[in-house]
Amino acid sequence: MIIVGAGLGGLALAHGLRSNGIDVALYERDAHPDARPQGYRIQLDEPGLAGLEHCLPPTLFQLCLATTGTPPARVSVRDRHLRVLADKAALSGSGAGNAAGPRAFNRPTLRQVMLSGLRDHVHYGARLSAYQYEADGTVTARFADGRTASADLLVGADGVNSAVRRLLLPDAPVHDAGLRLVYGKIPFKRNSRSDIPDWVFENIFTVVTGGPGHPHLGLGPVEFSDRPDRAGLAHTPPVALSPVGDYVACMVGAPADHPSMPSFEQLRGLTHAGLRDVALRVLGADWHEDVHRLLGLWDTDSLFPLRISTAAPVPAWDSGPVTLIGDAIHAMSPVLAMGANTAIRDASELTRALSTAARTGEPLKDAVRTYESRMTDYAFSIVADSQRTGRQRVGQR
Numbered sequence: 001m002i003i004v005g006a007g008l009g010g011l012a013l014a015h016g017l018r019s020n021g022i023d024v025a026l027y028e029r030d031a032h033p034d035a036r037p038q039g040y041r042i043q044l045d046e047p048g049l050a051g052l053e054h055c056l057p058p059t060l061f062q063l064c065l066a067t068t069g070t071p072p073a074r075v076s077v078r079d080r081h082l083r084v085l086a087d088k089a090a091l092s093g094s095g096a097g098n099a100a101g102p103r104a105f106n107r108p109t110l111r112q113v114m115l116s117g118l119r120d121h122v123h124y125g126a127r128l129s130a131y132q133y134e135a136d137g138t139v140t141a142r143f144a145d146g147r148t149a150s151a152d153l154l155v156g157a158d159g160v161n162s163a164v165r166r167l168l169l170p171d172a173p174v175h176d177a178g179l180r181l182v183y184g185k186i187p188f189k190r191n192s193r194s195d196i197p198d199w200v201f202e203n204i205f206t207v208v209t210g211g212p213g214h215p216h217l218g219l220g221p222v223e224f225s226d227r228p229d230r231a232g233l234a235h236t237p238p239v240a241l242s243p244v245g246d247y248v249a250c251m252v253g254a255p256a257d258h259p260s261m262p263s264f265e266q267l268r269g270l271t272h273a274g275l276r277d278v279a280l281r282v283l284g285a286d287w288h289e290d291v292h293r294l295l296g297l298w299d300t301d302s303l304f305p306l307r308i309s310t311a312a313p314v315p316a317w318d319s320g321p322v323t324l325i326g327d328a329i330h331a332m333s334p335v336l337a338m339g340a341n342t343a344i345r346d347a348s349e350l351t352r353a354l355s356t357a358a359r360t361g362e363p364l365k366d367a368v369r370t371y372e373s374r375m376t377d378y379a380f381s382i383v384a385d386s387q388r389t390g391r392q393r394v395g396q397r
């Protein structure tokens with residue numbers, strides 16, 4: 001199998017298929033795993049944790065869990081003066097392994113853990129540019145540097161701007177959700193959270209909102225139960241994980257048409273300090289003093305800009321030797337923290353369908369159809385829920 005994209009979905013799928021004796025090669029456009037900022041905190045709930053447990057070798061799954069934080073499983077929304085508008089349980093835990101309750105992962109650490117055992121299978125600097133169907137039912141992928149690769153199945157796990165989706169489903173729309181974020185983190189000073197207000201740690205995620213059409217602040221603590229580098233060394237065989245300290249992921253978001261928000265192209269051209277200035281200007285002055293204090297603790301060098309997209313439902317298509325998982329087919333806004341959860345669930349569902357086909361002799365095309373029909377059912381309802389919540393909470397279009 002060929003998997004295009006070594007993000008969370010592609011890596012989970014590669015593990016799942018290999019565990020079932022299916023050969024995989026991953027092709028990733030980035031030159032190496034740390035070629036660009038990938039983000040900070042990622043919250044996995046029931047679908048993501050159960051999917052990881054299904055796809056990963058058991059000891060790697062345990063290493064994933066050992067390198068997470070378990071903040072209180074509640075999500076809260078506060079107004080700009082920190083009055084609580086809503087406070088509810090985060091999605092329930094999976095009961096999978098030790099994974100009761102949602103977990104706060106550090107995304108780069110999770111990717112490092114998931115790359116373990118796959119390094120010989122990932123080809124970097126390989127940007128898919130085209131593919132073609134062959135007469136014998138296989139598919140040949142073409143990469144921008146001239147490389148080609150053939151397989152029975154090509155899986156597009158290449159994220160929101162998926163080249164595979166554009167080729168397979170050229171009419172499948174992905175819309176600008178009308179939200180821009182400046183995303184960064186607040187590292188603990190001297191391993192202590194004492195500078196950060198206690199209410200930040202009462203929830204796995206807190207949104208402080210100025211109301212629809214206004215800016216908002218998102219805060220998610222990541223306090224590791226064990227230092228990732230130490231947990232990696234304790235694994236057999238040892239897994240080299242970069243040292244990282246506890247932090248609070250912190251983002252300022254606002255509608256794209258907010259008068260102080262530059263175009264996304266302009267945002268991308270700004271320095272870290274420029275991004276910080278924009279975020280502070282967009283947010284304005286009239287917020288609880290804790291909000292201003294928190295932004296004073298932001299690590300300026302950690303900031304980068306994001307544009308949020310959301311996919312429209314796609315009518316059923318003819319299944320064949322090319323399919324899609326994750327953001328490549330169902331990009332959604334991050335308000336429900338479900339994008340990676342769903343990408344990993346897809347990996348698990350596709351693993352199940354393909355391994356059943358390998359065992360029973362079911363034609364590959366039928367297995368792909370089974371996966372696609374299940375995936376489009378659950379995924380597009382989550383996209384719609386995310387859009388609804390995004391409109392209520394943060395002025396998503």
Ligand SMILES: Cc1cc2nc3c(=O)[nH]c(=O)nc-3n(C[C@H](O)[C@H](O)[C@H](O)COP(=O)(O)OP(=O)(O)OC[C@H]3O[C@@H](n4cnc5c(N)ncnc54)[C@H](O)[C@@H]3O)c2cc1C
Nearest residue numbers: 005007008009029043128158159326327337338339340341
């Ligand atoms: C601010 C923010 C916070 C979020 N928080 C959460 C959260 O807490 N929980 C959650 O579940 N979700 C969260 N999400 C959503 C989550 O990040 C995505 O849904 C998830 O990363 C999708 O995984 P993926 O594997 O489909 O795509 P990606 O992780 O985007 O991976 C795609 C990979 O494909 C590669 N690629 C792209 N094009 C090509 C090409 N042509 N050829 C080869 N390779 C290519 C890319 O380089 C990349 O490595 C958040 C999103 C944002 C923006």
